[in-house]
Amino acid sequence: MNSECRPVQACVPTAVGVVPAMWAVLRRDLRVSLRQRQDLLNPLLFFVMVVSLFPLGVSPEVSFLQQAGAGILWVAALLSTLLSLDHMFRHDFDDGTLEQLVLQPQPLYLLVLAKTVAHWLVTGLPLVLVAPMLGVMVHLDGNSIAILCLTLLIGTPVLSFIGSIGAALTLGLRSGGVLLSLLIIPLYIPVLIFGTGTVNAAVGGAPVGAYLALLGAFLVLAMTLAPFASAAALRISLSNS
Amino acid sequence: MSEQNASAPLLQAVDLYCERDDRILFQGLGCSIVPGTLTRVEGPNGSGKTTLLRILAGLHGGFEGEVLWRGESRDASRESFLRNLLYIGHRPGVKALLTPLENLRALMSGRRELDDARLVDALERSGLSGFTDIPCQHLSAGQTRRVALARLVLSDEPLWILDEAFTAIDHDGVAGLEQLLASRVAQGGAVIVTTHHALALPGMRRIRLGQESHCEF
Numbered sequence: 507m508n509s510e511c512r513p514v515q516a517c518v519p520t521a522v523g524v525v526p527a528m529w530a531v532l533r534r535d536l537r538v539s540l541r542q543r544q545d546l547l548n549p550l551l552f553f554v555m556v557v558s559l560f561p562l563g564v565s566p567e568v569s570f571l572q573q574a575g576a577g578i579l580w581v582a583a584l585l586s587t588l589l590s591l592d593h594m595f596r597h598d599f600d601d602g603t604l605e606q607l608v609l610q611p612q613p614l615y616l617l618v619l620a621k622t623v624a625h626w627l628v629t630g631l632p633l634v635l636v637a638p639m640l641g642v643m644v645h646l647d648g649n650s651i652a653i654l655c656l657t658l659l660i661g662t663p664v665l666s667f668i669g670s671i672g673a674a675l676t677l678g679l680r681s682g683g684v685l686l687s688l689l690i691i692p693l694y695i696p697v698l699i700f701g702t703g704t705v706n707a708a709v710g711g712a713p714v715g716a717y718l719a720l721l722g723a724f725l726v727l728a729m730t731l732a733p734f735a736s737a738a739a740l741r742i743s744l745s746n747s
Numbered sequence: 748m749s750e751q752n753a754s755a756p757l758l759q760a761v762d763l764y765c766e767r768d769d770r771i772l773f774q775g776l777g778c779s780i781v782p783g784t785l786t787r788v789e790g791p792n793g794s795g796k797t798t799l800l801r802i803l804a805g806l807h808g809g810f811e812g813e814v815l816w817r818g819e820s821r822d823a824s825r826e827s828f829l830r831n832l833l834y835i836g837h838r839p840g841v842k843a844l845l846t847p848l849e850n851l852r853a854l855m856s857g858r859r860e861l862d863d864a865r866l867v868d869a870l871e872r873s874g875l876s877g878f879t880d881i882p883c884q885h886l887s888a889g890q891t892r893r894v895a896l897a898r899l900v901l902s903d904e905p906l907w908i909l910d911e912a913f914t915a916i917d918h919d920g921v922a923g924l925e926q927l928l929a930s931r932v933a934q935g936g937a938v939i940v941t942t943h944h945a946l947a948l949p950g951m952r953r954i955r956l957g958q959e960s961h962c963e964f
Contacts, residue, residue, distance in 0.1 A: 521830070522856065522857055522858060522859065522860060526856065526860070527856060527857040530852075530853060530856030530857065531853075531856075534842070534845070534849070534853040534856075537844075537845065537849065538842055538844050538845065541844040541845075541882075542844060597842075600838070601838055601839075601840065601841065601842060601843065602836050602837075602838025602839055602840035602841070603840045603841075603842060605806060605834070605836050605838065605840060606834075606840040606854060608806065609804065609805070609806070609829055609832065609834055610829065610857035610858070611826050611829040611830040611857065611858070612857055617857075741808070742808075744806055744807075745806065745807050745808040745809060746809070
């Protein structure tokens with residue numbers, strides 16, 4: 507082994523921009539997820555199973571499903587995101603990657619943002635993509651399905667961003683799963699209400715612009731503020747490990 | 748910023764106090780890390796070696812006292828500090844599902860822009876020839892550790908903090924690593940290590956933890 511840089515004092519560590527660093531974090535997380543298919547498939551299977559159990563367990567009637575469909579899909583999406591949250595930082599914490607992330611010279615806020623986007627791409631986006639199929643199953647009409655997908659497209663990233671705070675906070679705990687749910691579910695409720703409200707308005711033929719604007723506001727708020735909280739929580743969790 | 752007095756301390760710890768689980772690990776501990784020196788943190792298991800290194804690296808916040816980077820508060824010059832620090836903990840930061848090359852690329856990505864040829868070269872020089880494209884979960888503990896240590900070959904950071912650097916490394920690897928550390932120190936780098944390995948380099952400084960913590964120069 508031999509070091510490249512000599513003499514050391516003459517070496518000024520070079521700067522890597524924020525964007526390439528974020529891109530590298532995103533790419534690594536996606537690559538790890540693609541090699542760990544279970545983590546990728548579990549939330550999706552859970553989502554499909556929960557939605558398809560409702561017609562069997564409650565009622566297969568068209569009128570019931572049309573009325574409850576949006577709610578069922580949204581609750582299932584919410585729970586399936588919740589299932590995947592614990593993995594968000596856990597593996598990185600265990601193998602030391604998280605320490606290295608915190609020690610990168612770029613702002614941790616932006617690196618956590620990139621990680622959360624990666625989490626959404628592997629857990630939230632697949633839900634949005636299969637939602638039309640499940641929408642047909644619960645007898646929603648074409649317009650309502652489009653609105654449903656739009657609400658999930660705006661809403662599931664909010665779930666990932668809010669969830670990242672809880673995942674970061676419960677990282678140091680041996681069994682943080684239950685606590686994580688208790689912490690995060692109250693924060694999910696507004697998203698759930700407006701998500702289903704939008705689709706129900708569309709089913710009833712009412713304008714949905716205002717609902718969508720509010721969901722969009724949630725997304726902007728979560729995207730700008732949640733990484734701050736997550737980054738701080740990660741530092742605390744690492745500090746206590 | 749870059750052209751500093753060569754003998755001015757890079758990192759200074761002033762009056763550190765840390766307790767863990769109602770046990771005082773160290774108190775009144777002070778040390779300064781000067782370019783061109785190797786400092787070894789010594790002490791029995793559980794004496795707080797890793798905690799001290801994590802405090803110096805800025806990972807552990809539960810302490811009293813101050814850590815200065817080039818004479819300024821470390822928190823105020825956080826970005827400059829992190830740019831100049833290479834820390835390898837006893838969890839090496841290597842993902843089991845990625846290959847050594849992908850791991851090294853990810854680890855270097857926030858620090859230097861390097862092409863793959865340089866990365867492969869660094870891995871080969873760290874004793875991973877022929878293993879660069881095999882997922883790390885199929886590699887041994889020592890090989891996984893070597894992936895993290897390949898960063899040392901590429902490093903341009905003047906301050907290295909290495910926790911249990913020699914763990915799981917074979918005989919030849921340890922010799923190579925000792926040589927790397929020695930040449931690094933000779934070139935003006937500052938290195939802080941913990942190890943239970945017999946490490947004897949000329950001019951080595953010691954920080955002893957345990958019953959009576961002190962610095963010995």
